[in-house]
Amino acid sequence: MSETQTVKEPTPPAKESQGSQVFREIMSGSAMISVLAVFVALVIGGILIAVTDPRVSASSGYFFADPGATLSAVWSAVSEAYGALWRGATYDPTARTWQGQLGIFETLTFATPLILSGLAVTLAFRAGLFNIGAQGQILLGATFAGIIGFQMQLPPVIHLLAVILAGAIGGAIWGGIAGFLKARTGAHEVIVTIMLNYIAVSLVLYLLKNQLKAPGSTNPISAQMHDTALFPLLLGPNFRLNAGFILAILAVIVVAWLLNRSTLGFEYRAIGANPKAARTAGMLVSRGYTTVMLISGALAGLAGVAQIAGTEKTLDSDIAGSIGFDAITVALLGRSKPWGTFFAALLFGAFKAGGTSMAVNADVSIDIVAVVQSLIVLFIAAPPLIRSIFRIKAVRREGASA
Amino acid sequence: MKLELRGITKSFGALVANDHIDLVVESGEIHSLLGENGAGKSTLMNVLYGLYEPTAGEILIDDKPVMFAGPADAMAAGIGMVHQHFMLVPVFTVAENVALGGETTGFGGILNLDDTRRKIREISARFGFDVDPDALVDELPVGVQQRVEIIKALVRNAKILILDEPTAVLTPQETDELMDIMGQLKSNGTSIVFISHKLREVKAVSDTITVIRRGKVVGSADPGAATTELASMMVGRAVSLTLDKADAEPGEVTFKVSNLTVMNDAGQRLLNDISFSVADGEILAIAGVQGNGQTELTEAVLGLHKHIQGSIMLDGRELVGRSVRQVLDAGVGFVPEDRQDDGLVGEFSIAENLVLDLYTQEPYSRWGSMNRAVIAKNAKEKVAEFDVRTQSSQDAADTLSGGNQQKVVLARELSRPLKLFIASQPTRGVDVGSIEFLHKRIVAERDGGTPVIIVSTELDEVLELGDRIAVLYAGRLMGIVPGKSSRELLGLMMAGLPADEAQAQLDAPAAGSSGAGDVAPAGDTEGERS
Numbered sequence: 001m002s003e004t005q006t007v008k009e010p011t012p013p014a015k016e017s018q019g020s021q022v023f024r025e026i027m028s029g030s031a032m033i034s035v036l037a038v039f040v041a042l043v044i045g046g047i048l049i050a051v052t053d054p055r056v057s058a059s060s061g062y063f064f065a066d067p068g069a070t071l072s073a074v075w076s077a078v079s080e081a082y083g084a085l086w087r088g089a090t091y092d093p094t095a096r097t098w099q100g101q102l103g104i105f106e107t108l109t110f111a112t113p114l115i116l117s118g119l120a121v122t123l124a125f126r127a128g129l130f131n132i133g134a135q136g137q138i139l140l141g142a143t144f145a146g147i148i149g150f151q152m153q154l155p156p157v158i159h160l161l162a163v164i165l166a167g168a169i170g171g172a173i174w175g176g177i178a179g180f181l182k183a184r185t186g187a188h189e190v191i192v193t194i195m196l197n198y199i200a201v202s203l204v205l206y207l208l209k210n211q212l213k214a215p216g217s218t219n220p221i222s223a224q225m226h227d228t229a230l231f232p233l234l235l236g237p238n239f240r241l242n243a244g245f246i247l248a249i250l251a252v253i254v255v256a257w258l259l260n261r262s263t264l265g266f267e268y269r270a271i272g273a274n275p276k277a278a279r280t281a282g283m284l285v286s287r288g289y290t291t292v293m294l295i296s297g298a299l300a301g302l303a304g305v306a307q308i309a310g311t312e313k314t315l316d317s318d319i320a321g322s323i324g325f326d327a328i329t330v331a332l333l334g335r336s337k338p339w340g341t342f343f344a345a346l347l348f349g350a351f352k353a354g355g356t357s358m359a360v361n362a363d364v365s366i367d368i369v370a371v372v373q374s375l376i377v378l379f380i381a382a383p384p385l386i387r388s389i390f391r392i393k394a395v396r397r398e399g400a401s402a
Numbered sequence: 403m404k405l406e407l408r409g410i411t412k413s414f415g416a417l418v419a420n421d422h423i424d425l426v427v428e429s430g431e432i433h434s435l436l437g438e439n440g441a442g443k444s445t446l447m448n449v450l451y452g453l454y455e456p457t458a459g460e461i462l463i464d465d466k467p468v469m470f471a472g473p474a475d476a477m478a479a480g481i482g483m484v485h486q487h488f489m490l491v492p493v494f495t496v497a498e499n500v501a502l503g504g505e506t507t508g509f510g511g512i513l514n515l516d517d518t519r520r521k522i523r524e525i526s527a528r529f530g531f532d533v534d535p536d537a538l539v540d541e542l543p544v545g546v547q548q549r550v551e552i553i554k555a556l557v558r559n560a561k562i563l564i565l566d567e568p569t570a571v572l573t574p575q576e577t578d579e580l581m582d583i584m585g586q587l588k589s590n591g592t593s594i595v596f597i598s599h600k601l602r603e604v605k606a607v608s609d610t611i612t613v614i615r616r617g618k619v620v621g622s623a624d625p626g627a628a629t630t631e632l633a634s635m636m637v638g639r640a641v642s643l644t645l646d647k648a649d650a651e652p653g654e655v656t657f658k659v660s661n662l663t664v665m666n667d668a669g670q671r672l673l674n675d676i677s678f679s680v681a682d683g684e685i686l687a688i689a690g691v692q693g694n695g696q697t698e699l700t701e702a703v704l705g706l707h708k709h710i711q712g713s714i715m716l717d718g719r720e721l722v723g724r725s726v727r728q729v730l731d732a733g734v735g736f737v738p739e740d741r742q743d744d745g746l747v748g749e750f751s752i753a754e755n756l757v758l759d760l761y762t763q764e765p766y767s768r769w770g771s772m773n774r775a776v777i778a779k780n781a782k783e784k785v786a787e788f789d790v791r792t793q794s795s796q797d798a799a800d801t802l803s804g805g806n807q808q809k810v811v812l813a814r815e816l817s818r819p820l821k822l823f824i825a826s827q828p829t830r831g832v833d834v835g836s837i838e839f840l841h842k843r844i845v846a847e848r849d850g851g852t853p854v855i856i857v858s859t860e861l862d863e864v865l866e867l868g869d870r871i872a873v874l875y876a877g878r879l880m881g882i883v884p885g886k887s888s889r890e891l892l893g894l895m896m897a898g899l900p901a902d903e904a905q906a907q908l909d910a911p912a913a914g915s916s917g918a919g920d921v922a923p924a925g926d927t928e929g930e931r932s
Contacts, residue, residue, distance in 0.1 A: 261774075263767045270758065273747045279706065280736065280744040281759035282727035 031340065034333050036386050038347065041375035045368055046078040052365070053077035081364040088357020089350035103353050105241040109311060111349025113138070115248040116303035117327035118334060118341040119255045120175070120296045124189075125336040126259055127292040128272035133178055133193025134300040135324025136200030137171040139317070141301025142308040143204050144170025146212070146222055146315040149229035149308065159228040160309065164247070167305030168298040174200060175297015176290065183286035189293070197324070205317045212315065222315035231310045244306035249342075251299060256338035258295075268292050300324070329373060332380050348373065403464060403480055403561040403593060404429050405450075410459035412442075412449050419445040421617040422459070427562065432584060432594045434604045436623075436636055437614035438833040439804060443597045444486075446614070447564050450595075451483045452476040474503075482555025483564040488547050490539045497522060497535040500554050521557050529586050544691075545576035552583070562593045569603055573691050574861055574893035581607050599636070599834075601629050602862070637835045645841050650848065650869035650885075653682035657822050657853045662712035664698045664877075672698040674877045675712070680822075680853040685844070687868025687885070688857045691896055695877040696857045697739055700826050704736050705729045717821050730759055733821030735847075737811050737828055739857070741804075745811040748800030752792060753781030755799045756814050780817075788813040789839060805836030812840060816847060823847050826857040841867060861889060873901070880904075 050056050056077055059069040087094070088103045095101040117134040124131035145167035148154075154162055174196055181187040208220035215223065231242035259265040270278040271288045279285050307319050330348055334340030355369040379386050405427040412420040419442045427433045435443045448454045450461060452470030460467050463479055470476045473483075490499050501518040508514045519535040526533045531549045539547060548568060555563055565584075569577045584594055584607055598604050604611055604625075611623045613635045620635055634640045657680045664673040673695045680686045690696055701707050703714055705726045714721040721729055730736070738744035746755050757766045757777055765776045781795035788809040792802060799807060808828065815823070825844060829837040844867060848854045856867050864871055871887060873880040873895035881901025883891065894904035 257771075261771055263761050263770050263772055266754070266761050266772055270747050270750065273749050274743070276744050277747050277758065279726065280704070280738050282725070282730045284725070284727070 031335060033383050033386050034335060034340070034344070034380065036390055037333070037376050037379035040379055040386065040389060041372045042082070044375055045372040046082065048371060049081045049364055049368060050074040050077050077362075077364075081358055081362040081368070084361040084364075085351070085354035085358040085369075087354070088361070089354030092357065099238045102239070103357065105235060105239045106353035107346065107349040108245050109240045109242070109349070110352040111345045112242075112244045112248045112310060113303040113306040113323045114326055114330050114345035114348050115342055116251055116306055117300045117323055118330035118345050119251055119338060120171075120299035120303070121327050121331035122334065122336045122338060122341045123255055123259065123268070123299065124175075124292055124296040125331060126265075126272050127268040127288060128275065129179070129182065129189045129289065129292065129296075131175065131178070131193055131293070131296050131300075132190050132328065133175065133196050133297075133324070134303070134327045135320050136193065136197040137174040137297045137300035138304040138307065138320040138324050139200040139204050140174040141167040141171035141298075141304025142312075142315055142319045143207065143212075143304070144301070145229075145305045145308050146225065149225040150223045150315075151212075153226065154228060156228040159226065160231065163225075163229045163309050164302065164305050167301045167308075169301065171301015171304060172294045172298040175300065176294040179290040179293025179297075182293070183289040189289075201317055204315070208315065208317060214314070220317060225309060225313050229309060230313065231306075240311055242310045244310035247302065248306065251302060252338050252342045255299070259338060264291075300327070303327070326373070329377050329380075333376060405481075405562050405593065406462040406465070407446070407450065408460050408462060410446065410449055410461070411457045412445055412454055413457050419617050420449065420456075423614070423617075423619050425612055425619070427593050427595060428610075429561075429593055430588055430591045431609040432588055432596055432607055434596045434598060434608035434611045434625075435614060436598065436601070436604050436611055436632060438599055438636055439831045441614045441636075442617040443614055444566060445617075447483065447566060447595065447597060450476065451481060451564065477555075477558050477560070480559060480561035481564065482552075482558060482560025482562070484548065484551040484555065484566065484568060486567040486570060488551055490547060490550060492540040493538065495536050495538055496533055496542075496550050496553075499539055499550060500535075500557055504558065518557070522553055525553050525556050528590075529583055531583075544571045545573075545579065548572070548580070549583070552587075556592075560592070562595065563587065564595045564597070566597045567599075568596070569598065569600060571692065573896045574889055575897055577603065600862075601632050601636075604632070605629065633834055637833065639835065641834055641838055645838075645845065645866050647845050647867075648849070650684045652684040652869070653851060655679045655681045656717050657681075657855075658713075658715045659703075660713045660715070662699075662702060662710070662714060664695075664702045664707050665709040665711075667709070669709075672877050673702065676874075676879050677712075678872055678879065678882060680855060682853055683848055683851045685848050685854040685856055685867050685869045685885075686882075687864040687871045688855065688874060689861065689864040689868075689871055689892055689896060690859065690874035692859045694874045696826065696859075696874055698877070699874070700736070700739070700824055700855075700857055703729070703734065703822075703824060733819065735815035735818070735820040735823040735852075737808075737815055737825035739826035739830070741807050741811050742800070746799045746807055749798050751781075752785065752790065752795045752797060752799055752802070752810055753777050755810055756781050756784050756795075756817070758814060760814070760818065784810075784813040784817060788843070803833070804830075805832040805840075808832050808840060809836065812843060816843060820847070820852050822855070823852050824855045824857070827859065828856060829858075829860070829863060837863075861892060864892070865889070 053073070056070065056073045059073040063070045089107045090104045092101050092103055117138060120134050120137065121131050145163045148166040149163045178189045178192040178196060181192050182189045205220055208222060212222045214221055231244045233239065234241045234243060234245065259269065267278070267283050267288055270281070270283060271285050275285050303323060304320065308315055312319050326348055330344040331341055333344035334342070351369045351373060355366045358364050359366040407423055407425040410420050410423045411418065423446055437443045445454065449456045452472045452475050461470070462468065468479055470479070491502065494502070497515045497518045500522055501515055506514045506517055522533060522535040525531065531553065533546060533549055533553065539550060552563065568580060572580060584596070587594060596604070596607060608625045611625060611632070613620050613623060613632070615636060615638055623632055623635065659679065660677045662673055662676040663671060665671055676699065678686065688696055688699065698707065702710055703721060705721065705724050710722050712722070716732055716734065719732060721732065742748060747758065757780065760766055761772060765773060767773055778795065785792060785795050790806050790809045792806065799810060802810065812828070828844065829840055832840065844854060844856065858864050868885045870882055870885055871892065872882045873892060875896060875898045880895040880899065883901055890908055891904050894907060895901055899907065
């Protein structure tokens with residue numbers, strides 16, 4: 001009767017709904033997907049470079065007579081463009097000045113605010129919140145930092161520390177509002193943070209036209225930061241790289257510890273993964289939402305500090321550039337892991353630093369960089385697409401999930 | 403109509419859910435598919451119903467091979483299915499639901515339901531269903547909704563009816579009625595495939611029993627076979643179904659609920675003036691059909707509800723108004739009713755889940771920093787102690803089977819000194835082998851002197867574990883009866899009769915066995931049947 005009774009208790013098969021699996025993959029899929037997403041985006045970017053290149057279109061006129069000419073034109077167009085991008089972002093022996101040769105430091109400089117704001121998005125992500133408001137939080141952070149930096153006279157070191165602290169507080173307030181509203185009223189953080197971005201811009205513009213306007217200036221720009229309020233340059237006056245980068249690395253280490261080692265991070269991750277179970281286990285979900293947005297906002301605020309006390313030195317309403325939105329991509333590409341975010345930010349810093357060199361030296365529109373960045377987002381948001389391109393098996397997580 | 407499945411194999415990737423299953427359902431027989439959760443019963447039926455395409459094998463009806471591309475084909479071939487979770491549109495009437503998918507329309511596309519209404523009345527009359535075609539499905543009790551599902555199949559001339567775990571949502575009386583209906587359908591020539599893991603029901607109703615384990619047919623059994631024999635076939639090893647449980651030695655009463663009323667945000671009373679107490683070293687089992695206030699009761703104790711009146715005293719301390727953290731710290735161990743939703747964080751490792759509500763305490767963490775080594779060591783010990791079947795305690799919790807997940811939750815909640823232990827549906831969706839283990843642990847906790855509350859909708863479990871049994875109906879306590887009360891008594895109480903009235907009805911000489919229907923209980927429970 002029980003003839004098939006030989007099997008001795010293997011672990012029963014895991015059952016998991018398809019939907020939650022896909023979602024989880026987008027949030028925290030393997031680093032492989034990220035790498036492949038970047039690769040595919042670069043390939044498509046390369047096709048666009050080739051298509052728009054005049055030499056390629058010229059040689060394609062006699063494609064059938066001499067296909068080799070077209071192919072070599074394609075190769076030289078793409079390799080020149082990406083070569084220039086790479087050299088501009090790292091080391092370019094052909095540059096005229098020796099400062100210009102070391103693009104790597106520009107990459108790090110550009111990466112600094114991206115690391116900090118990327119961490120902001122990452123941290124909120126892990127607690128289940130989608131912080132779209134890094135932009136506004138950066139602005140507020142820069143404003144608070146600026147007020148201390150150009151309106152107050154303080155001794156060195158202390159002045160800079162005060163600037164950093166003020167920036168963090170500014171960002172924390174802006175992020176905290178969204179967290180508080182989410183916790184108290186259930187207001188969706190995506191909508192609230194988007195709206196707060198607009199409010200931030202208007203608020204900063206208002207301040208710049210009135211209280212914070214540089215004396216004698218007609219433009220909505222603040223005065224210069226005092227020298228004591230600036231991040232010291234790390235490599236002397238020839239490079240923009242400043243101590244903000246050190247701050248960013250410290251932030252990565254702290255956030256990595258916070259998420260993976262601390263009880264607070266355990267709470268955030270539990271809330272993010274299953275708020276109901278977190279609540280049943282005695283965690284205060286609403287308090288978690290508020291505090292994580294405070295910390296997230298503070299990190300974005302530090303990105304604002306990195307801007308105003310590092311590279312920009314004056315406050316204007318455009319000081320956040322597109323950093324707040326790039327931060328979302330960076331966090332996605334970094335798989336919402338602190339060190340992943342760090343390396344993703346380096347990549348985006350490299351795009352920024354190398355993009356100019358590509359435009360100048362290879363005569364390729366800098367918009368290609370924007371296209372590649374957008375494609376990266378697309379491919380990360382659609383992991384099944386990447387998987388089908390590379391025929392990666394989806395079932396791989398079991399056992400390896402440790 | 404004779405149905406035959408030959409060598410049906412269905413695999414999802416590497417997972418083989420059905421492995422060369424052969425099954426013959428003769429015309430006019432009730433054929434039970436017995437197996438644990440996850441054994442592959444539902445997959446097999448979904449293959450039969452055209453929802454899944456089999457990887458290999460064939461389906462024969464009256465010895466002719468058939469191919470189903472979808473449920474429509476299966477229905478056309480005379481197969482009807484009543485799913486565990488009803489496929490009804492709640493805001494439609496019975497007739498509209500029955501017509502859905504096969505509507506007849508008149509001039510200008512206007513629905514014509516007269517024909518459907520007539521058919522429903524006809525079938526109702528023939529089987530004594532007592533279903534009004536124009537009633538809103540939403541307003542019907544669960545038992546009647548199930549009949550609507552059966553009517554849906556019969557209207558489409560189903561000759562083979564698949565009932566997937568049909569008794570999971572019914573009171574014992576409703577279950578008995580369903581079995582009567584199955585008998586009538588059978589005598590009418592309809593074949594029935596009855597899917598269940600409840601041995602008692604399977605034995606009572608079947609002509610043939612096929613046992614499935616891990617996707618394979620492990621054999622067939624006679625309905626007269628002993629329960630233990632069926633259970634061991636189902637699990638694959640010998641199991642003891644009766645719990646070795648000494649009589650309770652109740653000590654001091656340390657947990658006391660008085661006049662507890664719980665309301666939802668709209669001010670509706672979900673629990674109405676409940677009072678009871680539990681002594682140290684005693685198990686109070688709370689019975690009732692799902693959704694009669696059990697969830698609210700346990701959540702109220704844990705501090706998850708806002709609108710509470712009354713008092714919940716543990717060891718002389720008031721629990722009402724405290725946060726969940728404070729309640730847990732007061733010594734309450736809590737196993738929530740839905741382990742995947744409330745008990746575990748699926749993507750966390752087993753080790754992390756084992757400290758989900760202990761992580762703030764030493765030695766698991768100190769100064770806000772988690773101690774991974776201690777947590778891993780704790781996991782190793784708990785996995786061994788509770789026999790959690792896993793390759794590594796670092797695996798994600800959602801890679802575990804239901805029974806093993808439940809062991810993780812139980813291990814966590816029992817791993818600290820408790821003053822009260824509450825478990826909701828401690829063995830729902832858990833295989834028989836694990837049930838035995840979980841029950842033993844619960845009784846061990848009782849024997850250690852902890853007051854224990856078990857909430858369960860499974861009467862077997864209530865009877866097995868309860869030293870006393872409380873029955874909830876529509877948010878009210880129908881009474882507390884001794885642990886060895888009869889199923890009939892509990893059934894009546896679960897249908898809304900207070901304990902004394904239920905007892906009186908059972909004692910009355912005329913009432914006898916068909917007593918359930920004579921007193922239509924207040925509220926909306928289905929009781930009447932002619």
